[in-house]
Amino acid sequence: MIDGHGEAQELLAGYALQSLSDEDAAEADRLLTEHVPGCSECRMMLDAFQAVAGELALEAEPVAPPDPLLPRIHREMDARGRSGMRWTPGRLVAAAASVVLVVGVGGMALSQLEDRKTAQVPAADVQGLADFVVQHPTLLRQPLGGNAQEISAQGVQELYVYGRGVPFPAPGLVYRLWAVSRHHATHLSDFLPYPDGTVLVRLEVDPATFDHLLVTVEPAGSEPSEPGDPAWPEAG
Amino acid sequence: MRDGDREDLELHRRLSSGDRGAFDELYRRYAGSAYGLAYRVTGQQILAQDVVHDAFMALWRTPEAYDPGRGPFRTFFLALVHHRAVDLVRRESRLRARSERAANLEPLVGEDPADAIAEESYLGVRRKEVREALAGLPPEQRQVLEMAYFGGKTQVQIAEELGIPLGTVKTRTFAGMRKLRAALEETG
Numbered sequence: 001m002i003d004g005h006g007e008a009q010e011l012l013a014g015y016a017l018q019s020l021s022d023e024d025a026a027e028a029d030r031l032l033t034e035h036v037p038g039c040s041e042c043r044m045m046l047d048a049f050q051a052v053a054g055e056l057a058l059e060a061e062p063v064a065p066p067d068p069l070l071p072r073i074h075r076e077m078d079a080r081g082r083s084g085m086r087w088t089p090g091r092l093v094a095a096a097a098s099v100v101l102v103v104g105v106g107g108m109a110l111s112q113l114e115d116r117k118t119a120q121v122p123a124a125d126v127q128g129l130a131d132f133v134v135q136h137p138t139l140l141r142q143p144l145g146g147n148a149q150e151i152s153a154q155g156v157q158e159l160y161v162y163g164r165g166v167p168f169p170a171p172g173l174v175y176r177l178w179a180v181s182r183h184h185a186t187h188l189s190d191f192l193p194y195p196d197g198t199v200l201v202r203l204e205v206d207p208a209t210f211d212h213l214l215v216t217v218e219p220a221g222s223e224p225s226e227p228g229d230p231a232w233p234e235a236g
Numbered sequence: 237m238r239d240g241d242r243e244d245l246e247l248h249r250r251l252s253s254g255d256r257g258a259f260d261e262l263y264r265r266y267a268g269s270a271y272g273l274a275y276r277v278t279g280q281q282i283l284a285q286d287v288v289h290d291a292f293m294a295l296w297r298t299p300e301a302y303d304p305g306r307g308p309f310r311t312f313f314l315a316l317v318h319h320r321a322v323d324l325v326r327r328e329s330r331l332r333a334r335s336e337r338a339a340n341l342e343p344l345v346g347e348d349p350a351d352a353i354a355e356e357s358y359l360g361v362r363r364k365e366v367r368e369a370l371a372g373l374p375p376e377q378r379q380v381l382e383m384a385y386f387g388g389k390t391q392v393q394i395a396e397e398l399g400i401p402l403g404t405v406k407t408r409t410f411a412g413m414r415k416l417r418a419a420l421e422e423t424g
Contacts, residue, residue: 010410019391047307055420056370057269058314058362059363059386062268062272066281070260070267
């Protein structure tokens with residue numbers, strides 16, 4: 001395990017270039033959540049390396065993209081608006097009208113769950129979590145059980161569910177994430193761990209609008225009407 | 237701050253409030269750099285188009301992902317493009333390796349990129365500075381940076397390809413990044 005600034009920054013240089021693999025990537029994840037937020041020197045170096053990585057792009061010769069690309073983007077802008085993959089949690093919406101839920105880069109529709117069996121955590125998603133951690137030094141972490149945790153920041157309408165070594169549910173089942181308040185539960189997203197056991201789900205939701213998150217285990221594709229069995233009862 | 241960066245900030249501010257004209261202007265400014273980068277990393281026009289499409293859609297849908305306090309818009313956006321390109325090329329190479337093993341297919345043939353384009357003068361100036369900074373690195377440091385950044389290779393893959401210890405790749409990467417940082421801060 002890395003505990004010195006020099007070694008940490010050597011790792012951050014590789015991280016900024018997106019060139020870490022396996023063990024080093026896992027160590028970088030740990031650094032980014034545990035060390036970097038509290039270390040101004042490493043935070044500054046990470047920002048500097050990420051800036052260099054952005055500048056390096058200019059070494060490539062600019063090339064005109066095909067003409068149909070911008071109209072294609074315009075069509076999608078018209079079709080999808082600005083809110084990303086908006087989740088409408090069925091019957092429970094009325095019970096929690098004040099909670100606006102948008103499943104972001106880490107969340108997925110059921111039809112996308114299959115992809116996760118073969119995919120790795122996209123580096124851009126890890127980057128998103130890293131940026132969140134770095135930008136909000138006073139993080140709130142709430143264990144969810146199953147090696148997963150909720151990472152949020154006071155006053156910020158965005159939170160992450162992140163975990164490593166998260167066990168897979170039995171075949172045919174998925175994890176289901178709920179925002180639970182005193183009198184109701186609102187379905188947020190379904191998810192499966194990546195093949196290496198990593199979970200990374202980003203939610204655009206105000207943590208102040210519910211009491212706690214709950215993870216249940218449910219049949220894949222089932223109607224998210226009300227929470228079933230807790231996935232990890234040890235979370236309390 | 238350069239004039240071009242200041243203009244980008246204003247365009248991003250307008251984009252954040254839903255101004256599609258500002259989006260189109262940012263596209264006009266950066267689509268060429270983004271496509272050139274994505275093409276260089278992926279080596280295929282169709283993949284490069286997907287990368288640029290996804291990056292601009294991400295910008296439109298979540299403009300707040302860019303924090304002006306952490307540097308120019310340009311570096312944020314092109315880093316986003318790079319991340320997506322590397323993700324895609326690694327996924328594609330895994331899929332291709334599997335399908336080639338299964339069907340004994342020939343590797344995909346390289347394509348010719350479209351013509352180079354004219355661009356904003358401030359981008360051209362910065363491009364020249366970046367190239368000079370990169371050219372100023374010791375060759376062994378430049379090599380590992382280029383293999384990682386444009387080749388989308390991991391440090392482990394680079395060590396294997398070059399036949400050098402992983403620790404050496406890490407050391408060269410770190411040293412190269414620090415030198416680039418110093419050189420680019422001097423000119424930026």
